[in-house]
Amino acid sequence: MSPLQTTWHHIRRSPFQSLIATTAMFLSFFFISTFIIINSGLSTVLKYFETKPEITLFLKDGLDTATVENLQKDLSSYQGIKEITFISKEKALTIYKEQNKNNPLLTEMVTASILPASFEITVSEPEVLEKIYQNYSTKTNVIDEIIYQKDIITSLLNWTNATRQVGFAIILIIASISFLTMITIIGMKITNRKDEIKISRLLGASSFYVKKPFLLEGIIYGLFGSIFGFLFSFLLALIFQKSINSFFQPITFIDLNVNFYLILLFAEIITGTLLGFIASWIGAKRYIKF
Amino acid sequence: MKIVFDQVDKKFGIVYALKDISFEIDQGEFVFLIGNSGAGKSTLLKLILNQLKPTSGKILLGDIDLSNGNKDDVNNTRRKIGVVFQDYQLISDKTIEENIALILDIVNYPKEKIQSRIDKVIKEVNLGTRRFLFPSQLAGGELQRASLARALAIEPEVILADEPTGNLDPENSWNLVKLLKDINKENNTTIIMTTHNNEIVESMGKRVIKINDGEIVKDYNISKKS
Ligand SMILES: Nc1ncnc2c1ncn2[C@@H]1O[C@H](COP(=O)(O)OP(=O)(O)O)[C@@H](O)[C@H]1O
Ligand SMILES: [Mg+2]
Numbered sequence: 001m002s003p004l005q006t007t008w009h010h011i012r013r014s015p016f017q018s019l020i021a022t023t024a025m026f027l028s029f030f031f032i033s034t035f036i037i038i039n040s041g042l043s044t045v046l047k048y049f050e051t052k053p054e055i056t057l058f059l060k061d062g063l064d065t066a067t068v069e070n071l072q073k074d075l076s077s078y079q080g081i082k083e084i085t086f087i088s089k090e091k092a093l094t095i096y097k098e099q100n101k102n103n104p105l106l107t108e109m110v111t112a113s114i115l116p117a118s119f120e121i122t123v124s125e126p127e128v129l130e131k132i133y134q135n136y137s138t139k140t141n142v143i144d145e146i147i148y149q150k151d152i153i154t155s156l157l158n159w160t161n162a163t164r165q166v167g168f169a170i171i172l173i174i175a176s177i178s179f180l181t182m183i184t185i186i187g188m189k190i191t192n193r194k195d196e197i198k199i200s201r202l203l204g205a206s207s208f209y210v211k212k213p214f215l216l217e218g219i220i221y222g223l224f225g226s227i228f229g230f231l232f233s234f235l236l237a238l239i240f241q242k243s244i245n246s247f248f249q250p251i252t253f254i255d256l257n258v259n260f261y262l263i264l265l266f267a268e269i270i271t272g273t274l275l276g277f278i279a280s281w282i283g284a285k286r287y288i289k290f
Numbered sequence: 291m292k293i294v295f296d297q298v299d300k301k302f303g304i305v306y307a308l309k310d311i312s313f314e315i316d317q318g319e320f321v322f323l324i325g326n327s328g329a330g331k332s333t334l335l336k337l338i339l340n341q342l343k344p345t346s347g348k349i350l351l352g353d354i355d356l357s358n359g360n361k362d363d364v365n366n367t368r369r370k371i372g373v374v375f376q377d378y379q380l381i382s383d384k385t386i387e388e389n390i391a392l393i394l395d396i397v398n399y400p401k402e403k404i405q406s407r408i409d410k411v412i413k414e415v416n417l418g419t420r421r422f423l424f425p426s427q428l429a430g431g432e433l434q435r436a437s438l439a440r441a442l443a444i445e446p447e448v449i450l451a452d453e454p455t456g457n458l459d460p461e462n463s464w465n466l467v468k469l470l471k472d473i474n475k476e477n478n479t480t481i482i483m484t485t486h487n488n489e490i491v492e493s494m495g496k497r498v499i500k501i502n503d504g505e506i507v508k509d510y511n512i513s514k515k516s
Contacts, residue, residue, distance in 0.1 A: 013383070196381045202341060203440075204368030205396045207361070 006213040007220065010189060018221070021185045024178030025225020025276065026232070029268050031174050033233030035167040036264060041244075041253035042160045048251045049153050054129050057136055058116040058145040067142060072119065078132060080125030087118045116144055126153065179279050182221060186214055186283030197288060211284040215277060222276020226268040234261060291352030291370065291447050292316055293338060293480070298347030300333055300504075307333040309504045311347070317447065318478040320471070322491045325501035331484040332376055334501070335450045338482070339371060340364050369397045372441030376452035378433045380425040386436045387412070387421040390443050397444045411439040414469060416462075430457035438466065442473065449473070451483040455490065463487065467494065 011018045057075075059068065068086070075084050087095070092115040100106045123129055133148045190197065197210045241254045293315040300308040308330045315321055323331045336342040337349060340356050349356050351367045373379075380389050387408055394404045412421045415435040425433060434457050441449055449470065455463035467490050474481045485491060491498060492512065500508035 196383075199379045199381055200392065200396060202339065202368065202373070202375075202379060203393045203396050204365050204371075206365050209396065 003212045003216055007216040010193070010213055010217055011220070014189060014192065017185045017188055018217075021182050021218075021221040022225050022228075024181040025221050025272060026229045028171070028175045028178045028275075029226040029229025029272060030232050031167075031171050031229075032271075033230045033264065033268065034236070035171055037233060037237055037254065039164060039167065040255075040260070041248070042163060044253060044255065045248065045251050046153075046156060046160055049156060050126055054123055054126070054148070054153075055121050055132055056147040057119045057121070057132075057143055058147070059118060060142055060144045061116065063117075063142060068117075071142060075119060075121060075132070078128050080123050080128040082122040082124045085120045087120060089113065089115050089117050092117065175275075178225075179275065182218060182276065182279035183283040183286070186218055186280045187287045189217070190214060190284065190287040207288065211281075211288060214284045214288075215280050218276040218278075218280020218283070219273050220276070222272035222274070222279075223269065225276070226272025227265075229272075230265050230268050234265075291367070291480070292350070293448070293482075294348075294350040295334075295337075296348040296350070298337065298349060299345045300330070300337060300342060301345045306504045308337070308344075308501075311506055313499060313506065313509060315480060315482065317480055318474070320474045320481045320494070320496040321483070322494070322496055322498045323482060323484040323501065324486070324488075324491060324498060325484075327486075329501040330504040331501060332452050335373075335452050335482065335484065338448075338450060339368060339373060369444065370447040372444055372446035372449045374434065374437045374441050374449070374451040374454040376456070378425065378437045380433060380436060380440070382425050385422055385424055386417060386428070386439070389425075389436065390421075390440050393440050394443055399444065407443055411442045414442060415439040416465070431459065431462055434458060435462070435466070438469075445477065446479060448480040448482070451481065453484050453486065455485060455487055463490065 057071075059071075072084060072086060075081070089112040093110065093112040096110060096115060097107045121132065129148060133146060136143050137146055200210050201207075237254050237256070241256060244253050245251075247253070295311045295313050298308060298311040299306065311334065323334065325331055333342060337344055338351070344357070354363045354367055356364060356367070380386070381392065384392065390408050390411065391404055394407060399407065408421070412418070415438050417432065417435055417439060420428060420432055420436075425436070428436065434454055438451070438454060441451070451470065454466055454470075458466060470481050470483065471494070473479050495512050497511050498508070499506060
C-alpha cells in the first residue's frame with residue numbers, strides 16, 4: 001500500500017475524527033477568508049473617504065477674481081495636495097441640477113446666485129486636511145464655511161481598527177482551537193493504530209515510514225479545510241455581493257476581483273497545508289514514542 | 291550476518307532474565323534454543339531484534355554493534371531478520387496478504403515482484419485462500435504459519451522463530467521444520483528456533499543451546515540420527 005492509500009484507509013477507519021479535523025480546519029479558513037474579504041472592503045471604504053474631496057471651502061459671495069486666484073495659489077502651496085477644483089456658482093448649479101434631476105420643483109426654484117462657489121480639495125496625505133482646516137477657519141473674510149470629513153474618517157478609522165482587532169482575535173482563537181484539535185485527533189488516530197505502528201517498527205520500518213501516513217492525513221485535512229473554507233466564504237460573497245454593495249454605494253465593498261480571490265485561495269491552501277502538516281507533525285512526535 | 295553475544299545480561303528490575311550470555315552464531319547455522327518456560331529464550335531473541343536492550347554486555351550483528359544507538363542500523367538489521375513471533379504480531383485490521391505486503395513494502399521489495407512473492411510464501415506455508423482473511427479469523431496454528439510466511443517473504447539473512455510449532459499439530463510441525471531446514475540449506479539463512487519439542491530437536495541433528503534460569507547451561511551439537 002502506498003502511503004496515500006494507507007492514509008485513505010486511516011481516514012475511512014475513523015470517519016468522525018476525520019470529519020472533526022476537517023471541520024476545524026474549515027471553520028478556521030472560513031473565518032480567515034471572511035475576515036480578509038471584509039477587511040478588504042473596509043480598506044476600500046477608508047480609501048474612498050481618505051481620497052474623496054476631503055475638504056470643501058465655501059467662499060463668501062462677491063469675491064473678485066484676484067482674491068479667488070490668490071486663494072487657489074495659497075492652497076496649492078500645501079504639501080500632499082492631490083487636486084484642487086474650483087466650483088463656480090454656475091458649476092454648482094449644474095451639479096445641483098444633476099443631483100436633483102428627478103425633482104423639477106427643487107431645480108426650478110434655484111438660481112446660480114444663491115449657491116456658493118467653493119474649492120474642493122483632495123489630498124494624498126490626510127494630515128494636510130487638518131492644517132488647511134486650522135488655517136482657513138479663521139479667514140472669515142473670504143471663507144463662508146468649511147466642510148471637513150475629519151470626524152467621519154476618525155470614527156471610520158476607529159471602527160475599522162476595532163473590527164480588525166476583534167476579527168484577528170477571533171481568528172487567532174479559532175485557529176488555535178482547530179490546531180489543537182488537529183493535534184489531538186492525529187494523536188487519537190495514532191493511539192488507535194499503536195499496535196500497527198509497533199509491529200511495523202519491529203519489522204524494520206523507520207520512524208518516518210510510520211509517521212508518513214499521519215503527516216499526509218494532516219496535510220489532507222488542512223488542504224480540504226482551507227479549500228472548503230474559502231469556497232464557502234466566496235459563495236457568501238457572491239450571494240450577498242449585490243445587497244452589500246448597494247448598502248455601501250457608491251463604494252464597491254465586495255469587489256469580485258479574480259486576482260484577489262485566486263491569490264487568497266492560493267495563500268490559504270499553502271497555509272492550510274502547512275498548518276495541517278505542522279499539527280500532524282507535532283501530534284506524531286508527541287504520540288509516536290515507539 | 292554473524293551474531294555475537296558477549297557477556298550479555300538482561301535484567302527486569304532486580305530479576306535477571308538473562309545472565310552472562312556469550313555465544314557466536316555464524317551465518318547459515320541452524321540453532322535450537324531450548325529450556326523451560328521462563329528460561330529466557332524469548333528475551334534472547336528480542337535482544338537480537340533490539341526489541342529489548344541489554345542491561346550490560348555487547349551484541350554484534352554482522353559488523354554492527356547495536357549499542358551504538360544508531361537508529362538506521364537498528365532498522366536496517368531488522369529488515370534482514372525474519373521473525374516468527376510467539377504472539378504472532380500480525381496487524382489485526384489487515385488481511386494476511388496485506389500483512390505480508392506491508393513487510394515487503396518496509397524492506398523496499400521491488401513493487402512488481404510483491405504479488406508473486408506473496409503467492410510463493412503463502413503456498414510454502416500452505417495457507418491457501420486464508421490469505422484473504424483477517425488474523426482474528428484464523429486458528430492459532432494458521433496464525434503461526436502466517437507469521438512464518440511474513441518472515442520468509444523478505445528472504446531474510448536470519449530467521450528468528452519463537453516456538454513456531456507451539457500451536458501446530460504434529461504434521462504441520464514437521465512441515466514447518468522441513469521448510470526451515472530447506473531454507474537454511476538453500477539460502478544459507480541462519481535459523482534460530484526456540485522449541486519445547488524434543489523430538490524435533492533430537493531428529494534434526496543441529497546445534498542446540500540450552501538455557502536454564504537465564505544462563506546457558508549447554509551449547510552442543512547433536513549428531514544426526516539416521
Ligand atoms: N517485559 C518483561 N518485564 C518483566 N519481566 C519479564 C519481561 N519479559 C520477560 N520477563 C521475565 O523474564 C524471564 C524470561 O522470560 P522469557 O524470555 O519470555 O522466557 P521463555 O521465552 O524462555 O519462556 C521470565 O521470568 C519472565 O517473567
Ligand atoms: Mg518465550
